[in-house]
Amino acid sequence: MGRLANKIAIVTGGASGMGEMMVKRFVEEGATVIAADINEANLEKIKGEHITAVKLDVSSDESWKQAIDTVIEKFGRIDILINNAGISSEKTADQITAKDWELMHKINGFGPFLGIKHVAPYMKEAKQGAIVNISSYTALVGMGMNAYTSSKGSVRATSRAAAAELGGFNVRVNAIFPGTIETPMTQALTDAKEQMAMLVRATPMQRLGKPEEVANAALFLASDEASYITGAELVIDGGYSAR
Template sequence: AGARVVVADRDLKLARRTVEMIESISGQAIAVEVDVTRSADCAAMVKTAVERFGRLDVLDNNVGIGSRGSVVDLGEDEWRRVMQVNVETMFLVAKHAIPAMKRAGGGAIVNVSSISALRPRGLTAYTASKGAVIALTRAMAVDHGREGIRVNCVAPGPVYTPMVYAGGMTPAAREKRKNASVLRQEGTGWDIGHAVRFLLSDYARYITGHTLVVDGGTTLTAPERDSQ
């Protein structure tokens, strides 16, 4: 509550929908159309945030695409695309955001990974990219800690989102995902959002370089390649 947020999305309509949600709860928000695979767009996004709100304090780096197949099955272009979207974008946004945070006296960053980085299930490019996000998080935490900037990571487990729904997940598949959790529950976007908010807040002032797993205990059980 009370946050001033820049909602960045490639789809401006979706960004505006999120702005409406934020403003209905309590807060200020603006929507910007950004392609985070482009360094110039990332720089412009940070500039907009600082010009509109005076400073940049926190960043939630949350973008990604999926991919299936082993190293033998994957096309080289698909591999490069997954790495670009899932890893390089976080590098680019942070590259432009960190100097602004430093000028403001510090800040906090959360990069979003996945439990696939901790428990591979046959999604080779996706798994590798999300593992790279965890490594990038730790490196950034070391590099920028003395500048007053904390960098952490959230690794979501099975979460039911509009993207999953649009992918045509069947009720049977959803039930299987629930049963893979020791809590026998399915996560929501709110569960991930609450974890991100905690790590970005002053309650996490002494936490950096950490990966917070938000999966209902899914990683405590034996993996199933077809659980997603």
């Protein structure tokens, strides 16, 4: 029996990077997975026997409603929600425009809130569910006063508030704080040799993380093995924020 046998899981941003790895790991452990993403070309590539691809713009209330209606119609319930979709930007505080800030928060901050808003009622009714929100180590260490950091701080606060609110319904909400992980999002950074070397030097484990190292943690938090864990904050950064 897989660790997620018979579970119905939604992974946002499931068509690339860590989300794609979560989709694959969850299927290996017996789940039926809905990969929800705005990138239709990548969704086409990932869909398969136990993977349903659903187009979703996490920043849109209407898009969430349509996606969740589709999932409920097809599967009847949702056991797991991973709020993973996100965008990043290297712009510094003096470069950021009001529009940049708004867009970043709409996708990274408002997106997970909308996910919880649309999925939690079904989980509450079923008296069970697991939600995992992907924040970032930048929300913990004061890494640049930029919109990304701030949007990931919002994910942290939303997770704790949702954990407190939903715990009584046996719905668990936890947050993961990845360090720099090798995915398409960080491609430009990993290509910049000097910056990479600095980052690696500052990381106690002396390397960047791999998508499967985050996917395995999400798998644990989403599974019944974590049945009394809610409101937790799991940092996966090779020790970067511990220094």
